[in-house]
Amino acid sequence: MSERISLLRAEEALLRPGVYFMQGNIAAAEAALLAGCRFFAGYPITPSNEIAEHMSRRLPQVGGYFIQFEDEIASVIALSGAAYAGVKSMTATSGPGFSLMQEGIGMAAMIEAPIVIINVQRGGPSTGLPTLVGQGDIMQAKWGSHGDYEIVAYLPSSVQEMFDLTIQAFNTAWAYRVPVIVLTDQRVGQMIEKLNVPDYNEIPIVGRRVPEEPPEEFLPFNSKYLIPPMAFAGEGYRFHVTTLTHDERGYPSTSHKVSTKLVTRLIRKIRDNEKAIGRYDSVSTDDADLVIVAYGITSRSALKAVKEARREGLKVGLFRPITAWPFPYWGLKEAVDRGADILVVEINMGQMVRVVREHFANIVNIHSMTWAPGEVPRPHDILMKIKEVYER
Amino acid sequence: MGELKLRIIGAGGHGILLAGSIIGTASILSGRDAVMTVAYSPAQRGGWSRADVIVSDERIDFPIFDNPDVLIATTQETYDLEVDNVVQEGYVIYEKDLVTPRNVPYIKQVPIPAFETAIKLGFRISANMVILGFANELLKILPHDAMINGIKARVKRKLDINVKAYESGVMLARGVEP
Structure with a gap:
């Protein structure tokens, strides 16, 4: 820091x-x-x-x-x-x-x-x-x-x-x-x-990575780093910040080479680290025939529904993404390999289900429970949907 | 104790949210779990406010409920709004001087002279503490010490008289004139 x-x-x-x-x-x-x-x-x-x-x-x-x-x-x-x-x-x-x-x-x-x-x-x-x-x-x-x-x-x-x-x-x-x-x-x-x-x-606290080079050699967007160290304004480093496509010095450029280098790095710094950043939690998914995907307040309702379904003998689990982006798809892989169905429950007309489909469509059955905003689906509502999907 | 769903509802200014947060705080400070959600009527003035509190020995999965085990209502309007939502065999505690109860089968209804008691103490707005003491003693929701700790953690001014009001509520529940 x-x-x-x-x-x-x-x-x-x-x-x-x-x-x-x-x-x-x-x-x-x-x-x-x-x-x-x-x-x-x-x-x-x-x-x-x-x-x-x-x-x-x-x-x-x-x-x-x-x-x-x-x-x-x-x-x-x-x-x-x-x-x-x-x-x-x-x-x-x-x-x-x-x-x-x-x-x-x-x-x-x-x-x-x-x-x-x-x-x-x-x-x-x-x-x-x-x-x-x-x-x-x-x-x-x-x-x-x-x-x-x-x-x-x-x-x-x-x-x-x-x-x-x-x-x-x-x-x-x-x-x-x-x-x-x-x-x-x-x-x-x-x-x-x-x-x-x-x-x-x-409580771990992360600060910036401090530039190693002396100010006269410093490149603010040095592409030898995936995530370049950051100089603060007024510290003596010479740098230029623009929202235009910029080279390693920070100056605007229309070169395709520069564009490729910059945009690729902006994407790669997250995509290459998706498993270090992405997080999820799962409950009772090990032997589940049906895995509920739910997040935020909806995951709390889904958890209660899953527990009730288990009491009734249905093999249902809960997968709770803690990061929406990057979406922790690898956490679902084991259930998908086992052939479990997936049911995405969310207070929208079907948004995260698209991401789940992107990864697992045509491999397992992916179901969507949509819910209009204003209320949280109750555990009973989710349980009814679980039974509908489970008995299909 | 297991899990108890408590809905406290009354007019703005009746100390509904403070009462709810005291039970919630008392619950977590004594090693239990608790969650509270609040709601208000659309009116800026003269409306009602509602505190839904769950206290539980175990971690609470879902913080929202529709049907309380216990309803505390301090006005006729809020009593009428909620009395039919109480679970069968549930409890309703209502302010004696402000609510005329209806006959509702399968629930128990208990009046409490909360405002009268608070006025006798010289601190009308401590009626919420009288109700808390009464409800906790009647229903044995949390240990007495836990509730006192909850009050101490939440009440910033006039702590002594608030604790006194709480204890008056306890005595009323025991059938003792405070």
């Missing part, structure tokens, strides 16, 4: 290790502070507001800065500026704001600025259901901006994961120099649950 950030770190003002009964959004805000976040830029939107409200109060207490911008476009772009100035930064938003942020997400991906965006998903499309749950931003999180780029998106399903995965999001953003999205939902963000804050020495 840079000296600059460590100077801003005020351990005595951070959330103390211990057990708390805390809201998911607030747990994410406190986790960001523990991860070293000292700049928040945002624009208010339900149901993510607790994060901005909490950060506006807490950041000044730890030596950080909070700015409410004129809109989400300015907010997300300010995050890249803060990152290049050496300050860990994040924002929080929901569907409509996330749409506005796509331009800045593509920009951060292009200039390899480590930024964190928490998207507390609500019902869509458009302004949709401001106060109610949705999971309709799975595809937008990955494909929302133009051109070819990679991001990482986490899928918390509990208050504990709102905390743990927000810290992880900062670490991944800074390790890979990519925008990272904490893709939660209204139910997980606004529910209040048990949070266990571990001792600080058990």
Whole structure:
């Protein structure tokens, strides 16, 4: 971590290790502070507001800065500026704001600025259901901006994961120099649950990789690295940052060779590391004839449905992706090799099921349980679908 | 104890969310699990607020429920809204002076003079603490000490009178005039 950030770190003002009964959004805000976040830029939107409200109060207490911008476009772009100035930064938003942020997400991906965006998903499309749950931003999180780029998106399903995965999001953003999205939902963000804050020495914190070369030899986008070390503005390194296709010095170029080198590297830094980044959890999948794929709040309902199905003698398991992107397809391979059916349950009209099909269509039967935004399918609803698929 | 689904609902300002968070905090501080979800009526003023709390000895899989084991309602409007959702053999605890109960088969309904008791203590807004003490003593949800710890963790001002209000509720449940 840079000296600059460590100077801003005020351990005595951070959330103390211990057990708390805390809201998911607030747990994410406190986790960001523990991860070293000292700049928040945002624009208010339900149901993510607790994060901005909490950060506006807490950041000044730890030596950080909070700015409410004129809109989400300015907010997300300010995050890249803060990152290049050496300050860990994040924002929080929901569907409509996330749409506005796509331009800045593509920009951060292009200039390899480590930024964190928490998207507390609500019902869509458009302004949709401001106060109610949705999971309709799975595809937008990955494909929302133009051109070819990679991001990482986490899928918390509990208050504990709102905390743990927000810290992880900062670490991944800074390790890979990519925008990272904490893709939660209204139910997980606004529910209040048990949070266990571990001792600080058990919380790994990742900072930037510092340039090794002397400033006069430094190339800010040196392609000898998959993830180039990062110089901060004002440190004496000469560098240029542009959102145009750029060479290793950071200068614009229309050369196809330069384009190939840059875009390939932007993609490869995540794809080559997908198994190091991608995460999943599974319950009772070892002998399952049917594996439910569910994430966020829906995975909590699916877990109860799976337990009930097991009580009734049905061999059903749960696969819970913890990263939406990269999608941890390898975690399903064993079940697929065994010929198990897959049922994807999500609060949208069938988004993650497309990814599952991309990997396993024509190998096993893949079923989709879609659910309109506004409510969470109850364990009973999922159990009915399990029986329908199981008995087919 | 197993798992208990508790719905607390009343007018904005009745301390519904604080009551819910005290039970939740008491539950986790005593090594159990708990989860709370909240809901509000659309009105900015004069509406209701609702706290759905699950307390459990085991890890809670799914935090949402439709039918509470126990309903606590402090107004007629919220009582009417929720009384039919209570599970069979479930409990309803209602504010005696603000709610006229209906006859609903298969559930037990118990009045509590929460506001009257709180006013006697000179601190009307501690009625939620009276209800908490009453409900916990009647239904043996959590150990007494755990609840007191929950109050201490959550209540920032006038702790003494809030604890006193809680203990008045306990005494009412024991049939003792506080």
